[in-house]
Amino acid sequence: MRRSLIIWSLALLPFAVAVNAQANPATPLNDDDCAAAWKEAGGADLKPDKAKPFIASFDQVDVDHDGAINWEEFKAGCKKGLVTK
Template sequence: MRTLFIVSVAAFSFAIAAHAQTPLSDADCTAAWKEAGGADLTPEKAKPFIANFDQVDVDHNGAINWEEFKAGCAKGLVTK
């Protein structure tokens, strides 16, 4: 029983780590923003860079601005 618990905790920890992204550098974040269009992003424009739009659109206005995008980069929520 104890071994099952330890294996379960290890598997859960690995699953969480697998979903975590590495934060983008400032340069990579800026490049991704420019590649995405360099203006407020709709869900469609953000799709190649952001897996979960709602996590980055913190004010929930339906668009991701530069400040939200930068914060998303720092949290590992944006990919290049």
């Protein structure tokens, strides 16, 4: 019985790590890094294909769900740790 519990615990560990990673976003970008990432991404409203290298979850950053991320949404995503360099 104890061995089964250990095996199940080890089998479920990767799932627990993945859930924790989604619940805890990356370190927020400072204003300069955020502006640099925005410029590198194209400096205009970002469609999913342009945003992909910088944003893991497009829907979390596109808060108005218009299919594009504007500068204000991008900045908010930086502060929440949803944007990476």
